[in-house]
Amino acid sequence: MLDEGLDLLVGLLGGEPVTHHGVHYRAEGVALRPPPVQSPRVPVWVGGSTQAKAVLRRAARADGIVPYKLTDTDGWSDFTPDEVAGLVAALPARRADGQPFDVAVGGRRRRPDERAERAYLAQLAQAGATWWLEYVPAGDPAAMRAAVLRGPLR
Structure with a gap:
């Protein structure tokens, strides 16, 4: 289906x-x-666990992938640059419209050490990630607005 x-x-x-x-x-x-x-x-991005091989097959028919490592939600583990490179190698380089295939990783809060976070994100980009998705938890509206106004790491 x-x-x-x-x-x-x-x-x-x-x-x-x-x-x-x-x-x-x-x-x-x-x-x-x-x-x-x-x-x-x-663009259509397909999300899912990379443990479920069907997500790679489905994503290859779309425009991008939002991968997760676990099929359960009990723990979190960031993708390593090597894992991102392996994922990128398993997917098409270009979408049907000729644009680059999107690989959107993340899904957690930003680390307090922005220098370390920038270095990590640069490694992911070098490995082929095209997007970083930062988790902004629902809660105090002022805190949520502050996180959005802070903008992406550059």
């Missing part, structure tokens, strides 16, 4: 009418309106 749904979603985000007769879904001339501003469509 996920594979077929991904194909249908990618088609719908193209802005043109879609006809799809699949095993799980059916669409007759359906179009999303208004069409997306991005061309050829809004």
Whole structure:
């Protein structure tokens, strides 16, 4: 269902009418309106555990991946630069629209030592990561705004 749904979603985000007769879904001339501003469509990233090999197969049919290492949520472990390089090697270099394939890693709070954090992020970028996703926990609105206003590490 996920594979077929991904194909249908990618088609719908193209802005043109879609006809799809699949095993799980059916669409007759359906179009999303208004069409997306991005061309050829809004990028689709597939998320999931790299332990589940299906996430790599699905991501290769999309525009990017938001990988996680664990199938459970009891622990967290950052990706190493070597792990990112291995992941990048297993995925296409280019999307269907010719743009680079996105690899978005992260999902945790920023470390207090910004110098160490910048060095880590530079290593991930060198290994092929294209995005870093920083976790901003829900809570005090002022603290959340401060985290957003702080902006990304550069």
